[in-house]
Amino acid sequence: MGRVLAVVSQKGGVGKTTTAVNLAAAFARRGLKTLLIDVDPQGSVRYGVGLQRGHPTFGFADYLNGERQLREIILPTALPWLRVILAGSVADEADHAIYQQLIGETDVLKDLLEMAQSRCEIVVVDTPPGLGNVTRTVLRGSDHVIVPLQCEPLALQTTPQILRGIQDIVSTNERLALDGILLTMYDPDSGASDRVVDYVRKHLPANIVFDIMIPRTIAAADAFAAGLPVVVRTPADPAAQAYVNLSTILAERMS
Ligand SMILES: Nc1ncnc2c1ncn2[C@@H]1O[C@H](COP(=O)(O)OP(=O)(O)O)[C@@H](O)[C@H]1O
Numbered sequence: 232m233g234r235v236l237a238v239v240s241q242k243g244g245v246g247k248t249t250t251a252v253n254l255a256a257a258f259a260r261r262g263l264k265t266l267l268i269d270v271d272p273q274g275s276v277r278y279g280v281g282l283q284r285g286h287p288t289f290g291f292a293d294y295l296n297g298e299r300q301l302r303e304i305i306l307p308t309a310l311p312w313l314r315v316i317l318a319g320s321v322a323d324e325a326d327h328a329i330y331q332q333l334i335g336e337t338d339v340l341k342d343l344l345e346m347a348q349s350r351c352e353i354v355v356v357d358t359p360p361g362l363g364n365v366t367r368t369v370l371r372g373s374d375h376v377i378v379p380l381q382c383e384p385l386a387l388q389t390t391p392q393i394l395r396g397i398q399d400i401v402s403t404n405e406r407l408a409l410d411g412i413l414l415t416m417y418d419p420d421s422g423a424s425d426r427v428v429d430y431v432r433k434h435l436p437a438n439i440v441f442d443i444m445i446p447r448t449i450a451a452a453d454a455f456a457a458g459l460p461v462v463v464r465t466p467a468d469p470a471a472q473a474y475v476n477l478s479t480i481l482a483e484r485m486s
């Protein structure tokens with residue numbers, strides 16, 4: 232049985248998708264059979280994971296509403312051990328409402344995670360911001376969860392909320408472990424970044440904050456814009472190396 236790793240945060244724009252995409256790519260590069268699933272209706276994985284040109288863009292939402300078969304939504308990437316299920320078509324408000332409703336009323340997502348786990352060594356799930364129905368359903372079917380925390384002052388205000396929510400879910404899913412808070416977009420030249428790091432390391436238990444931090448780098452932002460994980464596009468970049476190092480720690484925990 233493989234492991235399901237969810238990437239979850241209260242806020243958007245904190246590096247969730249970047250973390251999901253790069254960890255998935257780093258696991259695949261280690262030769263672990265990996266599936267990355269995007270259940271965030273915003274569908275950003277599509278832009279960052281390195282799909283072939285002219286690939287289809289349907290995905291999870293189209294499977295959820297019965298319009299596509301599972302085999303049609305599992306797409307190959309540039310990496311042999313990495314496959315991806317994109318978010319699929321959730322174009323407008325009406326689609327969104329149906330999406331939420333189907334997640335709440337069916338077992339499609341739960342069953343998909345179970346199936347994925349039976350076929351892959353690692354399943355990485357990118358989630359929408361917050362602890363809504365979609366993210367809760369993911370966490371109920373996960374073994375591990377990572378919470379990216381952007382190194383900027385506002386990030387601190389939303390973190391206690393998400394941690395409480397995750398602790399609640401951890402207490403109802405005995406498989407689930409909060410692996411840790413991952414400090415992202417750390418800027419060594421910014422005093423504000425350092426203040427956030429100091430605050431987090433002082434106020435949260437050491438075992439729930441990863442020592443590894445993801446630096447903010449130009450290569451990381453450029454890779455996303457170029458449609459590739461930075462661990463693939465610029466392996467020597469410090470952000471890429473941080474993700475690879477994190478994947479080493481996680482792979483050890485998962486084996
Ligand atoms: N380490 C990093 N260095 C530079 N830019 C980053 C880094 N991590 C994320 N970004 C950029 O920040 C923005 C938000 O990141 P994203 O992963 O999409 O966040 P989320 O999924 O939480 O909304 C994106 O434009 C992304 O390219």
Ligand SMILES: [Mg+2]
Nearest residue numbers: 247248271275
């Ligand atoms: Mg995202």
